[in-house]
Amino acid sequence: MSNQSPQPASPPRALRWAVAGSVVVMIAAGGLFYYASQLAAAKRQVNHNEIAVTIHAHSCEPNALTVPAGRASFRIINRSDRAVEWEILDGVLVVEERENIAPGLSQVINANLLPGDYAITCGLLSNPRGTLHVTPTAESDAQAKAKPSMVAFIGPLSEFRVYLSSQGGALIKAVAALDQAIEAADLNQAQALYVPAREAYQRLAPASQRLAELDNAINARADYFEKREQDPAFSGFHRIEYALFQQRSTDGLTPIAQRLLTDVTTLKQQLLAQSLPPEQLVSILVRNLNSLADVRAASGEEERYSHIDLNGFAANLDVTRKVLDLMRPLLTKSAADLLPGIDSALTALDAELNGLKVDNRYTAYDSVTADQRKQIADKAKALAVALDGIDPALGLSGLQ
Incomplete structure (x- = not known):
């Protein structure tokens, strides 16, 4: 009788199913990877027109740019060793900016640019400025010829000038x-009076931040100076804040306070002299709220020595509410569907800030939790998004 070799045992059914399942998982993973890579490629394609600008310690590369009129995207890459900002300036006015770009990271600035020549800042205030030349296009020429009348906006703009005058006077007094x-x-008195002075400034901040040079003199943080707090050029509110709350001293502050008084007096004059x-x-409010949402709420860096950030946020909300009240008749007539969302977002941020009061005073920001800060940021962003719908709804960008 011949010896038959034993037949190999067939694998258990569970093992066969496991192998089949592994194959399916591998195929699915491959499909997901392909989808993700295609999605990333699509995103890169959407942003293929981004203009890369690299910030080094003492310069930008490139430092001279030319773009066509219309929407432009700039990817700002920070290769310096500190958080910096990048701005587009039209004379002394800020057209668009991105603050607090962390070392080694990048952020995108989207700007809708009219034909003309602009300046660009580059990190430290002492760094040389660059140039941005915007060339006209057929579309920009057509828009310039087809702009509607702005008669309907004369009232709100005039009333806002009255508001700027009133708040400018309050700032000078404070x-x-x-x-x-x-x-x-008097250290204790100076610390107490710093708070209403900052609140008065923050009610003007959305408008004053258009005046780059003057606003830097009034409000620049130590980060934007080469030697930080020890830099001789460091002045304004935050130099005073540093002395009063960090060093707890008024020594040497008199000339700095006197210069600040001169600067805020000039600020009122320039705000009233500039056409808006x-x-x-609306866009100055959106920019201010985006700054609150993207940077200031999380970091607490704006008032890092005194921790009165909440007072500033509430003052920012005051001016937002004022502009909304001025625009409400126009919105009611032409874009009433926007108002419920805007009002809801404004009320939500107001309630969030009021919830952080103790004995009718805002709590110090260094005691505000990360989750509470996120809630503030999220609600500020929601309000910015809601307000951003006003421009296209009313055609503000097409007015002259």
Whole structure:
């Protein structure tokens, strides 16, 4: 009888199913990888017109740009060793900016640019400025010829000028009181008076931040100076804040406070001298709220020595509410569907800030939790998005 070799045992059914399942998983994973790679490629294609600008310690590369009129995207890459900002300036006015770009990271600035020549800032305030030349296009020429009348916006713009005048006067008065306390070397009084002075400034901040040079003199943080707090050029509110709350001293502050008083007086004059295009009545608020949402709420860097950030956020909301009230009749007539969303977002942010009051005073920001800060940021972003719908709804960018 012949010996038959034993037949190999067939694998158990569970093992066969496991192998089949592994194959299916591998195929699915491959499909997901392909989808993700295609999605990433699509995103790169959408952003293929991004203009890369690299910020080094003391310069930008490139530092001279030319783009066609219309929407332009700039990817700002920070190769320096500190957080920096990049701005597009039209004379002394800020057209668009991105703050707090962390070392080694990049952020995108999207700007809708009219034909003309602009300046660009590059990191530290002492760094040389670059140039941005925007060439006209057929579309920009057609838009310039087809712009509608702005008669309907004369009222809101005029009322906003009255508001700027009133708040500018309040700022001058508050800084004068702060100056007197510093001259008297009264630390406790100076600390107390710093708060209303900052609140007064923050009600003007969306408009004043258009005036790049002057606003830097008034409000630049130590980060934007080469030697930070020890830099001789470091002045304005935050130099005073550093002395009062970090060093707890008024020594040497008198000339700085006097210069601040001069600068805020000039600020009021320049705010009233500058014309404000209709689209910027809303866009300055959106930019300010985006700054709150993207940077200031999470970091607490704006008032890092005094921790009165919430007072500033509430003051920013005050001016937002004022502009919305001025625009409400126009919105009711031409874009009433926007109002419920805007009002809801404004109320939500207001409630979030009011919930952080103790004995009718805002709590110090260093005691605000990360989750609470995120809630503030999310609600500020929601309000910015809601307000951003006003321009296309009313055609603000097409007015002259």
